[in-house]
Every structure is written in structure tokens, then in C-alpha cells.
Amino acid sequence: MKYSTLMIATLLAAGLATTAGAQTLKKVADSNKITVAYREASVPFSYLIGSTKSVGFSVELTEAIIDDVRKKIKKPNLEVSYMPVTSQNRIPLLVNGTYDLECGSTTNNSTRGKDVAFAVNHFYTGTRLLVKKSSAIKNYADLAKKTVASTTGTTNSQVIRKYSTDKKLDMQIILGKDHDDSLLLVENDRAVAFAMDDILLFGLMANSKNPASLEVVGDALQVEPYSCMLRKDDPEFKKLVDGTISRLMKSGEFSKLYDKWFMSPIPPKGVNLNLPMSAELKANLKAASDKPAL
Structure with missing residues (x-):
């Protein structure tokens, strides 16, 4: 069968619409599996100790979100798959559905916001x-x-x-x-x-x-927020992720996690980064903003 240019364009548009409209929680519930990303060398957010185990501040945020997903979709035995990503491939692999959530060391900015969505900001850096x-x-x-x-x-x-x-x-x-x-x-x-x-x-x-x-x-050239990254046009999943992070911030659990990874000895060498919480992050514990950098 030969397809006209118009028909091909229509089919492509339909395929893109289907992909864009795919809802993460439904996808996860139907497959009984969520795939989350981690970074191999973003200390102390998400990094490997040994050859396979990822640890870090953002990894613990991810685990809290997974717990809330289990409760939301009523699947206590939800399978979790962990996928390493790099700065270069983290956005395309999220957009194409290879994985479902990335909490690492990703800057929330307006340019990336054209392709992906961001949760409540959880760190500020330069x-x-x-x-x-x-x-x-x-x-x-x-x-x-x-x-x-x-x-x-x-x-x-x-x-x-x-x-x-x-x-x-x-x-x-x-x-x-x-x-x-x-x-x-x-x-x-x-x-x-x-x-x-x-x-x-x-x-x-x-x-x-x-x-x-x-x-x-050197001087800090700019201040940028870090945020967990998820697919665009999925308000239900964003609400859940934002809800998890906001709850941790309001309950004091977020501050305890911060002290664990930024003010205490961390693996593998037991070094203490001794980095007090910034004024920007303290303010966001109350504001729970997902405002991007420019």
C-alpha cells in the first residue's frame, strides 16, 4: 500500500499524540513496573558505590516517590527497575518512555521545560x-x-x-x-x-x-535549581511527585535527609561535605516552588 504525504503526516501526528498523552501512573499500573533513572557520579545526589548500588540524597527522594506510587495505584509489590543515565541521554530517554522519573542533579530551566516537566525544586547551585x-x-x-x-x-x-x-x-x-x-x-x-x-x-x-x-x-556564575524530571502533560503524576516532595519538606523529613547527605559523613569514604542549606532552599521549603531558571 502506498501512503500519501498527508496520510503519513497524519499517522505520525497520531503516534506522537498517543505518546504525549500516555499517563505514567496508568502505564506503571498496567505493567506493574516503574523504571527510574540514577546518575553514576553526581555525589551526593545520585552515585554508585561499588559496581551496582546507587545511593544519595536524590535516590532517597526517588524511593519516597516510589512508595507513594505504590499506595496510589494499590500495588505494594510494584517492580522497580533502576537505569543509569548521563547528562546527554537523560532527556531523550525520558521523553521516549524508556524510563519514568529522574531525580538526580538536573537543572530545572525554561529551555528543558519545553521537552519535560519538573517537580518542586529540591536544591540550588551555581x-x-x-x-x-x-x-x-x-x-x-x-x-x-x-x-x-x-x-x-x-x-x-x-x-x-x-x-x-x-x-x-x-x-x-x-x-x-x-x-x-x-x-x-x-x-x-x-x-x-x-x-x-x-x-x-x-x-x-x-x-x-x-x-x-x-x-x-571562582565566583558562582549563576544560581540554578535542581528538580526531579518527568514527562510533560502528565498532571496526575506531577501532582503525586510534587506532593511527595512537599510532604517531606513540611514534615521535616527533607531537612533530616539534607543533614544526612550534606552535613554528615557520606559513603564511600566517610567525608563530610559540611554544606549548610542555602537561603534559596530554606525559602523553598515553605514555597514548594517549581520555578525554573531562565
């Missing part, structure tokens, strides 16, 4: 630099004509590239496929600095081979 102490680099001006690392698919790689252009610093930007790769570029002297969210840099440094040789420097 781009800074991880360098070797021996490098004598203290701020962005010191990076002129030097090689700087960031991670593929992150807002930070865009921020540092724009900053270099605007300030005519002529940095050479190279990208790791995930944060561990970008850190290695600095440790192996292929880059003089790693531009990334400051909290991730502190976490990576704490668990690096030689933490005493590294430091986080």
Missing part, C-alpha cells in the same frame, strides 16, 4: 571551578587561552562557553561524557579546570584519589 591547588588558578580570568573541562549535556558547558566568548578569554572547552570523566581530565592535566555545579565539584573532590591536591574556586 557553576564554579575545580582545579589543582598547584595550578594557581583562582578565577575565570586565569583561564584565558587554557583548556577547560565540563560535561556533555549540562547547562554548565553552555555557561562556561558563553562566558569565554563574552569575556574574549578564548578558552578551549573539552567535554567528558560524565562527571567522573571530566574530573579525570583535570587529574591527568588534560584540562586546568572543571566547570560544574559547585556542590557536584565538592562531592567529586571528596571522593577523588587525592582530595588534598584539589580545590573549588
Whole structure:
């Protein structure tokens, strides 16, 4: 059978509409399975200890959401599948239905909001630099004509590239496929600095081979919120996810989780990041806002 261009367009539109209209809770209930994403190197939000177990602040948020999904769809034996994602593939794999929820270290911004939805913001951070102490680099001006690392698919790689252009610093930007790769570029002297969210840099440094040789420097270029990510046009699932996070914030459980992962020793090395809650996050415990960065 031959299809006209109009017929093909109509079929494609119908397929897209079906995909976009698919509701996560129904999908999960029908299959008795939810697939959630984790990051392999986003300390202390979502990261691996050993070869398979993911842990972290965002992982515990994910588990609380899964518990509420079980109650909502009345399936106490709901199967949970955990899928590793990278900065580069996390959005397309969510959009195409490969997994259902990502709570990691993903910035909630307006550009991404065209493709995905975001829950209540659960952290605020800004781009800074991880360098070797021996490098004598203290701020962005010191990076002129030097090689700087960031991670593929992150807002930070865009921020540092724009900053270099605007300030005519002529940095050479190279990208790791995930944060561990970008850190290695600095440790192996292929880059003089790693531009990334400051909290991730502190976490990576704490668990690096030689933490005493590294430091986080530079002004924060912008403040951005982290948020759990889900598919667009699914108000029922967003209401559930927002409800879980808001409940944790109001009950005090969120603050206890924060203290566990940011103010106490964390695995695998027992390092304490000692990072008090920011003013922005304290305010959002009351506001429960999902407002994106610009």
C-alpha cells in the first residue's frame, strides 16, 4: 500500500499524540513496573558505590516517590527497575518512555521545560571551578587561552562557553561524557579546570584519589535549581511527585535527609561535605516552588 504525504503526516501526528498523552501512573499500573533513572557520579545526589548500588540524597527522594506510587495505584509489590543515565541521554530517554522519573542533579530551566516537566525544586547551585591547588588558578580570568573541562549535556558547558566568548578569554572547552570523566581530565592535566555545579565539584573532590591536591574556586556564575524530571502533560503524576516532595519538606523529613547527605559523613569514604542549606532552599521549603531558571 502506498501512503500519501498527508496520510503519513497524519499517522505520525497520531503516534506522537498517543505518546504525549500516555499517563505514567496508568502505564506503571498496567505493567506493574516503574523504571527510574540514577546518575553514576553526581555525589551526593545520585552515585554508585561499588559496581551496582546507587545511593544519595536524590535516590532517597526517588524511593519516597516510589512508595507513594505504590499506595496510589494499590500495588505494594510494584517492580522497580533502576537505569543509569548521563547528562546527554537523560532527556531523550525520558521523553521516549524508556524510563519514568529522574531525580538526580538536573537543572530545572525554561529551555528543558519545553521537552519535560519538573517537580518542586529540591536544591540550588551555581557553576564554579575545580582545579589543582598547584595550578594557581583562582578565577575565570586565569583561564584565558587554557583548556577547560565540563560535561556533555549540562547547562554548565553552555555557561562556561558563553562566558569565554563574552569575556574574549578564548578558552578551549573539552567535554567528558560524565562527571567522573571530566574530573579525570583535570587529574591527568588534560584540562586546568572543571566547570560544574559547585556542590557536584565538592562531592567529586571528596571522593577523588587525592582530595588534598584539589580545590573549588571562582565566583558562582549563576544560581540554578535542581528538580526531579518527568514527562510533560502528565498532571496526575506531577501532582503525586510534587506532593511527595512537599510532604517531606513540611514534615521535616527533607531537612533530616539534607543533614544526612550534606552535613554528615557520606559513603564511600566517610567525608563530610559540611554544606549548610542555602537561603534559596530554606525559602523553598515553605514555597514548594517549581520555578525554573531562565
